[in-house]
Amino acid sequence: MAPSQQNTKTLVREGAIGFMLGAVGGCALGATVTPVNKAMTEIVSGSLLKPVADGVRTVGPLGLGTLLGATALTTAMTAAIAGVTMAALTALLLIRLKRRRTGRANLDGFMSIAAGLAAALSTTSCGAALGVIIETLILRSGVVALLSALGIFTVLKTFIHVIVQLTCREWECCGILQVTAEAEEQEQKKLEALEAEQRERVTVEIEQRIIAFETEKRIEGEDGLDYRTAWKAQQQEREEIEKLRREAVELAVQQRTIQERLTKVMAKYVEFLAFSGIPMTVTAAVTAGFGIFGFGDYRFVFVVLLALVLSMAFMLMRSMHLNFWMFTGCVGMFATFAIAVLTVHAGQEAVEVSLKMQKAGQVLSKENITAHMDQRASLEAIAAGFFVSKMCQVGLGASVGGPLDPKVLDKVIVGASMSTVAIISVVETLSVVLGVGGVTGALLGALGAAGVSLGAATAVAVQWSSLTGTISTTAGMLFGALAIGQWDIVNTGLQVLVAYMFAMINPY
Template sequence: MVPPQQKTKSPVMEYAIGFVLGSVAGSTLGAMEVPVNQIMTGIISGTHLKPVVSGIKSVGALGLGSLLGTTALITSMTAVATGVVGAASVALFLLRVRKSEGWASAGLAAGIATTSSGAALGAVTEKLSMSYGMVSLLWALGIFTALKLLIYIFVKFTCTEWEFCGIFTELNKKDQEKLFAMEVDLRQRVAMEMEQRIIACKMEELKEEDLEAWKAQQREREEMKRQQRKGVELEMRQRTSRQRLLKAVDKYMEFLALSGIPMTVTAFVTTGFGIFGFGDYRFVFVILLVLVLSMSFWLMRSRRLSFWMFTGCMAMFATFAIAVLTVHAGQEVAGMSVKMRRAGLNISKENVSIRMTHTSSVQAISAGFFVSEVCQVGLGATVGGAMAREAGGKVVVWASGIAVVVLTIVEALALMLGVGGTAGALCGAAGAAGVSMGGAAALAVKSSSWGGTIATTAGMIFGLLVFGKWDIVKIGLQVCVAYIFAMTNLY
């Protein structure tokens, strides 16, 4: 059903607003391309590539791709989940103190939490890989997964919804007591004045002043009833907001704890084969494929399909794709060397091996960045889509503003954060841009006509083309991911 305010809009105005909102969202995401490409180029061309090259020799190309893909995606998922939980916590606190949601403050808290979490995880990843090699990331993933699971279990069984609701019950008790005291006082005064009127009627001395006093009391009773109705409505709105926020905290805590398990299992199996010297054997690829398909089938066939299952399966397939692309990059170099030898060029096996290792390493890093950015866009779009369906176009504007602020702060602190910290923080900023994209996508679907949907989509593509790279495949994928996740509601 079309809202009343949309019925009064002309089609041209609706198309224009949709195009502008889409352009704002697309421009914000496109602005992330340049700094992300710069930090990726710095990693590929600098000393940070050395541990990646050494990692291929230790675990094989398939194991390295799986390990880097898992690390990148778990970092992205953790950053987004931290941001959402932080925003919900701030909103709950503001709801307790000011009796208002404070979405702007909550959004800013989400941007800061997402970026700082991504920066911290990126800095830890850089430190481990540079100091102890790529295999250390495998043990770090295992420890991190177990730690998240323990935290989730602790929170699940200690912080219940009743405890959260108890905070607001105590908060509303003062208002209820105040209204009750006012009502008792009014009843006492009415009773006393009624007695006086009865006496006056018996003595036939009812005056005009008594009639005016009665009318004033009637107005006071009506005002009190109005305040009581307003209080009940406010309490119902607060209760609805509390329930939504608590549900979001619960679901994203579950997502934070469980979504990385399928990828971590895949990385352990594949990297384990590489550590024991079987990384280059074809049967490892078959085992990896069977493992991914089996876990995906088991999760997707669950009676209670949760958000973490859906995203975990998609992330696991993305990890598998990164591993395959890493192997394929090396095989392309080998194929080119065979053609060059047939053409009469003498290329040593050592040079071919060095080129294969280098190309596979570059491909693993590039694919990891790409998938991490798309993951951030998708998860951010899930949040933005749900918010835009309730709050409208201001979600797009606020999310874009927060993303720009976060991006500016990250670029200013790039030297202090280091390469790994900056990379993780930029992925977090991409999550804020994904919120804007998801909000625009939700508004496009919610539009009263196809023209509005097309105008919003055109605005998103226009913004991406103007501020980002002219990569049609990537732009199309980002827009599709924004639409799919913005309409996803597996809560």
């Protein structure tokens, strides 16, 4: 076959496979659109809107935007990290329980399935629990209760980080002791191997002498054949024993390497959980504090908020060790700032509409204008917080699926897509029990699973040997998301772009 025809067939094959894998990942994202939009509609048309609108009068529009933004992003981050840490714990437990020799493929496959299920369940349950807590706090104590909840949660996350760090150090010490014991055992085995080798050398010499003797005497009968057959059988047996010994050593090294990596992953993500939300919490506390103490004027608080955001971003970016949590914390902080600005802008638009209505001859009281402003600001704060939390969950899921082993990316794409559909089905079945807040938080699990599928598809797109495979995979992602979901090209394109950005970041 000519080289040009081979290249053409290779390009067509890469394009077809890439489009199919991308379409599967895009379908996972598209499947989340309808239930998420339904949950959003229930929030803005339900009983949660009134206490949120009342919160505008208490903390001001900027304070409301930062509070809801920080709460939404913290919930999304916590749910995603709960899934990652639970998957790591599950894999570590399986490694400890499966110390006996087993096939590498069986071990990897079983661990991948168990870790994926643990991640999906923990992310969904954590999001549902946080959603129920947030809904209860808002209905009982108003939006201001979110400020104290954020503060308590920040302290709690720091405490969890300290405990996990101490636990990981203890595991590392135990691993060092285990490695030392294994080294002593390996030394003993080496001595035994030397003795066995010596015995084997003597045996081989005896066998060689027998064969030489047979050659000299020109023995051609069955006895000579029996000697040669026995010698070959013994040689095959020795080779089989040596092969089994090598496999046992490779399996032990593999398990130890996986255990060290999982311990590192868990420590890194708990560190991310502890510190990534601090800039957002500080921003929300300062702006909401100005509003509570009666200094909620837009221009004054906006200047303070802008200076605070820029100063914290400058300090984090100037750090000698820019970690993943620092970058994500800055992104979350600027997202919170954007939500606050959109909240204020919605209130100003309501004022402009009211002025136009007055000029047109309609009589509007000051109370009606204020109520309209509060309602518009509340709707914008909820919608913007909802949108940013979706992007955050998809991005964090992509940061998990992107750095995975290239050999399992296709399985991850399909498995994460199936998990997305399963989570959506379970959440819709339990919607009456979970309530609005629980359903909204549980859907974060579906968005996280869709993000994992998108991240794996993004990694596949980047790893193709040609530009055709990359473009086809990306086109499949967009087509699957638009075909299964809604034909919102801007929203879908932004989510795919966020998946690309976070999939290229290795948080380990």
